[in-house]
Amino acid sequence: MHDGITGAAVVIANGHYQTPDAKVSHGLVRGSDRFRVRAVIDPDCAGADAGFALDSIHRDIPVVAELADALRCAAEPLDYAIIGVATHGGALTPDIKRVVASAIDAGLGIINGLHDLVGDDVDLATSARRRGVAIVDLRRPRPARELHFWSGAIRGVRTPRVAVLGTDCALGKRTTTRLLTGALRASGIRAEMIYTGQTGWMQGARYGFILDSTLNDFVSGELEHAVLECERGSKPDVMLLEGQSSLRNPTGPCGAELLLSGGASGVVLQHAPRRRFFDGDSEPIPPLASEIALIAAYGVDTLAVTLNTDGMADDTRQTEAHRLRVELGIPVLCPLEDGIDELVGLVRDHIDKPL
Secondary structure (H helix, E strand, O other), X not given: OOOOOOEEEEEEOOOOOOOHHHHHHHHHHHOOOOEEEEEEEOHHHOOOEHHHHHHOOOOOOEEEOOHHHHHHHOOOOOOEEEEXXXXXXXXXXXXXXXXXXXXXXXXXEEEEOOOOOHHHOHHHHHHHHHHOOOEEEOOOOOOHHHOOOOOOHHHHOOOOEEEEEEOOOOOOHHHHHHHHHHXXXXXXXXXXXXXXXXXXXXXXXXXXXXXXXXXXXXXHHHHXXXXXXHHXXXXXXXXXXXXXXXXXXXXXXXXXXXXXXXXXXXXXEEEOOOOOEOOOOOOEOOOHHHHHHHHHHOOOEEEEEEEOOOOOOHHHHHHHHHHHHHXXXXXXXXXXXXXXXXXXXXXXXXXXXXX
């Protein structure tokens, strides 16, 4: 999808950068093999380094108040402006539209992962045609004739698949998937990530599809197709399947496709101990042990739990990780704070098991 798109980019966060709504921005600041991120637009934390504002790691990416500041201070001429927020319902809000309009006027292509399609906005589309710049709407649904229906061919793929699922959405599943992919490669294991969201594509993952803009009848087939393409193209030792939402979030239950249609043989389960209710709903998140039991009911083992510890002090984080490890009887890790060496070993052991 949209092969060949790469270049220097500014990311539009617009007041959301230090909130979970800016998870697209956060992923791009942490790293991308497709775009060179040269600035983030957010007047609320302008003047900060984007990496330091995110997780106290300096990454030499300035946060600026306006597009004009980004054009002036970027280390090289910019090619694209990326909408780096996931608004409620994927709406193109007036303040984001204003920045997008300015970016088009400046000759920048637009990368959009919202459900609202920039290319369907008459004013923006007309301006883009006049300036000769591209609008890439990653969630523009593809017609059924271009999609794949599940065939069962995936049963012939011998490469193990590990799904990174979560107990809720916006927990860091993609971040853990990307970190684990990189760490496995660094250890000598040929790993590939199968992306299922727009940020995975923006970060440069080679195989995957955008699940929530795919016709439901074809979700399983597109997942299967991505796995088959990965097997043919890279012949990896392991594939990591990026999860979406959670098995039991009523606003968007998801994950069974990765276990059943994607043939995952193991799960890494992302969890946020401080979160009590599903994102976007008043329903309590069920106990972690019951989620592991549900995954087991699909015939798949949970290899480890990874924690999103946002807002937790170090001693609290360590105490909670130890408590859960004792309670669940499986490894419980904090990937961003403590690294994932143990998880690399667990995945290595898993893929060495006979099928």
